[in-house]
Amino acid sequence: GNSVTQMEGPVTLSEEAFLTINCTYTATGYPSLFWYVQYPGEGLQLLLKATKADDKGSNKGFEATYRKETTSFHLEKGSVQVSDSAVYFCALSDGSSASKIIFGSGTRLSIRP
Amino acid sequence: ETGVTQTPRHLVMGMTNKKSLKCEQHLGHNAMYWYKQSAKKPLELMFVYSLEERVENNSVPSRFSPECPNSSHLFLHLHTLQPEDSALYLCASSQDLRGIGEQYFGPGTRLTVT
Numbered sequence: 334g335n336s337v338t339q340m341e342g343p344v345t346l347s348e349e350a351f352l353t354i355n356c357t358y359t360a361t362g363y364p365s366l367f368w369y370v371q372y373p374g375e376g377l378q379l380l381l382k383a384t385k386a387d388d389k390g391s392n393k394g395f396e397a398t399y400r401k402e403t404t405s406f407h408l409e410k411g412s413v414q415v416s417d418s419a420v421y422f423c424a425l426s427d428g429s430s431a432s433k434i435i436f437g438s439g440t441r442l443s444i445r446p
Numbered sequence: 447e448t449g450v451t452q453t454p455r456h457l458v459m460g461m462t463n464k465k466s467l468k469c470e471q472h473l474g475h476n477a478m479y480w481y482k483q484s485a486k487k488p489l490e491l492m493f494v495y496s497l498e499e500r501v502e503n504n505s506v507p508s509r510f511s512p513e514c515p516n517s518s519h520l521f522l523h524l525h526t527l528q529p530e531d532s533a534l535y536l537c538a539s540s541q542d543l544r545g546i547g548e549q550y551f552g553p554g555t556r557l558t559v560t
Binding site for chain 1: 450452477479486487488489491494501502536537538540541542543544545546547548549551552553554
């Protein structure tokens with residue numbers, strides 16, 4: 334079946350550092366890929382998405398490229414801020430239903446001032 | 447503002463209590479969901495409703511009973527819970543169930559079962 338694997342946290346970085354959170358997936362067909370973010374005390378919010386191979390999703394300085402050859406969708410940001418501290422979830426949808434989103438276990442990111 | 451609200455935000459209940467969680471979406475969506483979020487585990491989809499009809503029930507124990515009286519409101523009725531049911535319960539909605547529609551989440555109810 335379909336699955337998502339993301340790097341375990343927590344990840345702790347200093348402000349202005351470069352961020353990478355790894356995500357790989359297993360799926361049949363051509364899934365869509367997402368990154369969701371959960372800030373403290375809040376629900377999940379869609380951060381970015383990509384619906385086909387080689388697409389790059391971007392938002393708020395974050396970006397991720399859909400790599401079919403490596404089945405990956407790594408999240409990157411060039412210069413993180415304290416306000417980026419949150420839990421990040423990689424997710425996959427096979428497109429059969431909006432309910433069929435498979436989430437990774439989440440990576441907690443903490444940014445030091 | 448996410449457009450999806452949940453009450454209460456925090457709930458402590460004993461194993462013999464009965465309580466209900468409430469979710470309301472102000473987005474005009476037709477599909478609503480309940481998820482369970484436990485520490486260090488992936489989100490678990492519990493129930494899916496579309497146009498007030500339950501379309502998925504993912505092997506959830508009967509001590510959790512959902513109710514969807516209309517497309518804007520979703521409840522989760524709780525009774526005789528176990529300590530392992532302590533978790534963050536998230537409600538979400540989407541426009542409908544077609545394709546890869548984005549889900550919008552509420553802030554969750556932090557449930558502690560004592």
